[in-house]
Amino acid sequence: MKKISILNYGCGNLLSLERAVQKVGKDAKIISTPEEIDKSDLIILPGVGAFKNAMNLLNSKKFIMPLEKYTKEKKKPILGICLGMQLFFSKSYEMGEEKGLDYIPGEVVSIKNTSKIKDIKSPNINWNKLEICRDTNKIIPEDLINKSFYFIHSYMVNVEDNKNLIGYYLYYDLKIPAVVKLENIIGLQFHPEKSGKNGLKLLKNIFEILL
């Protein structure tokens, strides 16, 4: 069976993610060393909390180079969830400018500053409906379009190249990127492992596409 690895760098609810992967019939392994990265067939990059903190952790655990080799050179599949997806981008403005993993061109900006609406709620903690702009690889199965997924974030990505944007949701005056893809890299702003049965269905589909 193909090896799905959940990267443990001290960020995120790994237990739920592991159980969600198992629930859709796959083997999940939580990995904590740089050596295990290369042995994986698919890596899930979880993450909650602040961007800078996550980059520091990835750095101090020496994950950045092996991850780059895995993702950019070998072009093996990687799935980023929530902050994990944001880390794929070039840089973030959360707590000062900070460089990201820079796999996908774009930047991470605050929802509050991006919106023109003064009393916008942030973080957005809600089940929002997924809208699709283009999805040539059918990452989102037909029956999940317009279904709700669980979002919890105060920062959002600005995707530089529109062809990397698969899906989004509407929030006040904003169109917030929810699903991004560049070749072997997929990012989800919401938590599929916390989005009920539809979230599990989506995970299953993504594994089928990526593996």
Add this chain to the structure above:
Amino acid sequence: MRIIARLDIKNSNLIKSINLEGLKVIGDPNSFAKKYYDEGADELIFMDLVASLYNRNNLHDIVKRASENIFIPLTVGGGIRSIEDALKIFESGADKIAINTAAIKNPNLITKLANRFGSQAIVISIEAKRKDNKLWEVYIETGREQTGINVVNWAKHVSDLGCGEILLTSIDQEGTGQGFDVELLQAVTREVSIPVIASGGFGKLADLETIFAKSKVDAIAIADAIHYEKINLRKIRSKALELGLDVRNFNQ
């Protein structure tokens, strides 16, 4: 708008409380939790009502079991005093922690927890008791001890300190089924821009209408109205849709 099932727990049992005082054992929290997941709860809150008294949270096993087959966010509260306590709860499968007493005693803990786990994982639970016309006081130790702190001021303060969400429980309304304290919710949501969960008092569908017409709450927490099957989550969701509220598109 999120519809949250709240499970108050005492010695591993789901209990019915009135004014935050545990009264009657209802049953096994895990079987209720699973049922609410299947019925479309958007989130679950587990609250250990006596943890504060013993300085420890006893929900680890319940949360661990819940996270085996429940794939929605789990918030856990009661007796969390430190980064270490929080870590243990997160490792059991919680997505967010709710703190009250420890935050009052040491407000810096909020910032520390937010820096360590992210703001989105830190819910401040505020237990509010009405004092005067449109004045509420913060209580701690599950509604047993008063603090002299004004609820609206405290809500603003905790939001500045970096918490991601407020769980606002009206002690007066809790367990009565007599409707939310709408004025309280109004007063708090007017002052903060982080999400506020309304808790305490839900008894009938009409309560939904009142609360959303009059305040900007983001979620409602429901306890014994669903535990005793006076109403179910499906009916609440259909009513919310009928009122034009933005709720999760749930149909399995």
